[in-house]
Amino acid sequence: MKIVFYHYGIPSIDIMKKELLEGIEVGDFIKIIKGTKVYKGTLMPHHRFSKEELINLKREDGYNIGIDIDESTDIELIKRRKKSLEEDIEELELDKNKPKISILGTGGTIASYVDYDTGAVHPAQSAEEMLYSNPEIGEICFPSVEILFSKLSEDIEPKDWIIIADKVLDEFRSGAEGVVIAHGTDTMSYTSAALSFLLKYVPKPIVLVGSQRSSDRPSSDSHLNLLSAIEVAKSELNGVFVVMHDDMSDDRCAIHRGTKVRKMHTSRRDAFQSINTEPIGSIYPNNCEIEISGHISEIEEAELCKYGSIEPNVSLIYSNPSLNEDELRSAGEKNKGIVVAGTGLGHVKTQLIPVIKEIVENGTHVVMTSQCLYGTVNCNVYSSGRKLIEAGVIPCGDMLPETALVKMMWALTLDEDLRDTMKSNIAGELTERRVR
Numbered sequence: 001m002k003i004v005f006y007h008y009g010i011p012s013i014d015i016m017k018k019e020l021l022e023g024i025e026v027g028d029f030i031k032i033i034k035g036t037k038v039y040k041g042t043l044m045p046h047h048r049f050s051k052e053e054l055i056n057l058k059r060e061d062g063y064n065i066g067i068d069i070d071e072s073t074d075i076e077l078i079k080r081r082k083k084s085l086e087e088d089i090e091e092l093e094l095d096k097n098k099p100k101i102s103i104l105g106t107g108g109t110i111a112s113y114v115d116y117d118t119g120a121v122h123p124a125q126s127a128e129e130m131l132y133s134n135p136e137i138g139e140i141c142f143p144s145v146e147i148l149f150s151k152l153s154e155d156i157e158p159k160d161w162i163i164i165a166d167k168v169l170d171e172f173r174s175g176a177e178g179v180v181i182a183h184g185t186d187t188m189s190y191t192s193a194a195l196s197f198l199l200k201y202v203p204k205p206i207v208l209v210g211s212q213r214s215s216d217r218p219s220s221d222s223h224l225n226l227l228s229a230i231e232v233a234k235s236e237l238n239g240v241f242v243v244m245h246d247d248m249s250d251d252r253c254a255i256h257r258g259t260k261v262r263k264m265h266t267s268r269r270d271a272f273q274s275i276n277t278e279p280i281g282s283i284y285p286n287n288c289e290i291e292i293s294g295h296i297s298e299i300e301e302a303e304l305c306k307y308g309s310i311e312p313n314v315s316l317i318y319s320n321p322s323l324n325e326d327e328l329r330s331a332g333e334k335n336k337g338i339v340v341a342g343t344g345l346g347h348v349k350t351q352l353i354p355v356i357k358e359i360v361e362n363g364t365h366v367v368m369t370s371q372c373l374y375g376t377v378n379c380n381v382y383s384s385g386r387k388l389i390e391a392g393v394i395p396c397g398d399m400l401p402e403t404a405l406v407k408m409m410w411a412l413t414l415d416e417d418l419r420d421t422m423k424s425n426i427a428g429e430l431t432e433r434r435v436r
Contacts, residue, residue, distance in 0.1 A: 256280065
């Protein structure tokens, strides 16, 4: 029987919600009947970003939804949840005959789970907690899960890229058919670029994946993204990729090349976009279908290895009206390389060109990208650009500024000519034909 309370003739949402959920706890499996529609799933904690009239539900497919309650709403308890994390983990059944996928946790929103007793979201600190947060993983692969570290992505440092690269090597040498790296979104494109340069002759997929919204929010993208990343890791693709929501719907994720992807929005689920090129393809996790539309290079017949290392003393400077000689000169003195995100076709103030020449003559390399992102650097159009070339600046085509930063950090550790390396297409970071 459903009881509806009124306050001055209007249903009281708070009282109605308490009545509907009486005897039901967060984590219980329930059925919500609203008019002619029926929803089944696990009751999630109320999130501070959710409206009071919403009931948050994790559906059986793993996606979270928020349901408005009104006078037509009724709720039935189907199954109580277990009271301990350990009991849930014990029931996980893993099939060794399924593709072996290594899942490496580095932190971020995607590597988290909801504590149903407190309603809090915690970063996964163990393989068990990662599997607990996404038990469907065991249905599509035989996972090997390890938490390398648990960091906010803004705290990831260049030395962490080396740790991740070494672990990826170990996992492939131990028989992994693909590797998924759970990573925070803010610096994921830096890490994907670093792995693209550090790992040579990659024969199988290395997939970075993140989540824009916490796993306890009705609009969370964590589950779809992670399952999509695993499907890509099981595929015949080779190389380093980023897999994230393709649009605001929930039917597919995009597969981006690791050196051409950028986070273009602070909070949208489709924040990640391929720049100056199309995504490699799309993944539809509901039917495990992968559509490839971009070019995939054939892998050379050689053993996967780590090539080079990372030189951290490289600076990324954005050309702007307030940039002055002292600031630029100081960067040259402190670093072995400077990436300039120039304006337009690759420009800086004319008065800074003599300083750049001085920096180059003192042994610090300077490369030029464009903060426009779309299009390519061309220092031959205007006289100021030609003077930059004469000063020793290396133009970097349509390479993203952050990709150029990572590439330069890597190239400085090689026993090769840096100019030739920066102007060569190593991991798909340079494109001759652009989509815009």
